[in-house]
Amino acid sequence: GAVVSQHPSWVICKSGTSVKIECRSLDFQATTMFWYRQFPKQSLMLMATSNEGSKATYEQGVEKDKFLINHASLTLSTLTVTSAHPEDSSFYICSARPIAGGGELFFGEGSRLTVL
Amino acid sequence: GENVEQHPSTLSVQEGDSAVIKCTYSDSASNYFPWYKQELGKRPQLIIDIRSNVGEKKDQRIAVTLNKTAKHFSLHITETQPEDSAVYFCAASTDSWGKLQFGAGTQVVVTP
Numbered sequence: 385g386a387v388v389s390q391h392p393s394w395v396i397c398k399s400g401t402s403v404k405i406e407c408r409s410l411d412f413q414a415t416t417m418f419w420y421r422q423f424p425k426q427s428l429m430l431m432a433t434s435n436e437g438s439k440a441t442y443e444q445g446v447e448k449d450k451f452l453i454n455h456a457s458l459t460l461s462t463l464t465v466t467s468a469h470p471e472d473s474s475f476y477i478c479s480a481r482p483i484a485g486g487g488e489l490f491f492g493e494g495s496r497l498t499v500l
Numbered sequence: 501g502e503n504v505e506q507h508p509s510t511l512s513v514q515e516g517d518s519a520v521i522k523c524t525y526s527d528s529a530s531n532y533f534p535w536y537k538q539e540l541g542k543r544p545q546l547i548i549d550i551r552s553n554v555g556e557k558k559d560q561r562i563a564v565t566l567n568k569t570a571k572h573f574s575l576h577i578t579e580t581q582p583e584d585s586a587v588y589f590c591a592a593s594t595d596s597w598g599k600l601q602f603g604a605g606t607q608v609v610v611t612p
Contacts, residue, residue: 388543418599427589427604428544477543487532489600491543 386412388480390492397468398500404464405495407478413458414480422475434461468499502527504592506603513610519577521606523590526571530592533566533573534600539586548575580610
């Protein structure tokens with residue numbers, strides 16, 4: 385199947401710093417990628433839809449200035465958590481659909497962010 | 501927007517028995533319903549999906565049923581095995597290319 389890779393898989397940072405997480409589709413192109421946040425033992429909460437070449441679409445309650453999303457190419461989307469605080473600590477997962485495919489969504493391995 | 505509810509939150513079954521997870525959705529326009537399995541610390545993986553033009557789909561020990569009138573769909577796992585232990589998420593979307601709304605998840609534990 386198609387492969388989606390996230391980097392870093394885990395990151396620890398100090399409060400007030402910014403952290404960038406990359407989501408890459410390794411063997412396919414995707415015009416749309418999705419970013420989710422997952423708390424321990426909870427579901428995946430959609431944060432935003434990343435659109436190649438245009439602005440991301442954010443879900444209600446998600447601060448776009450806090451979670452900056454850039455989708456500069458058909459294989460890369462980045463999520464930047466700006467001025468991170470301990471409450472931003474979470475598991476962030478991206479997903480992507482191949483342009484040429486049946487609609488199946490492929491997930492990255494996730495990135496665990498811990499803000500001290 | 502779409503709201504997906506999933507039950508039960510935890511399910512413990514003996515190896516060899518069947519497991520059933522149920523989900524309901526609120527948006528009658530939803531027409532794509534995938535199920536994902538997520539093992540601890542790993543990424544969700546699609547195990548089966550169904551579109552609204554069919555009522556049932558089966559893949560070996562896994563089957564999904566859809567009742568559009570009642571707006572609910574279910575996952576059935578037969579002859580459960582320890583490796584079936586994981587968290588299972590249902591999801592719904594207005595089309596297979598749109599964003600997915602996930603259920604809360606069901607922790608399935610299969611005991612030998």
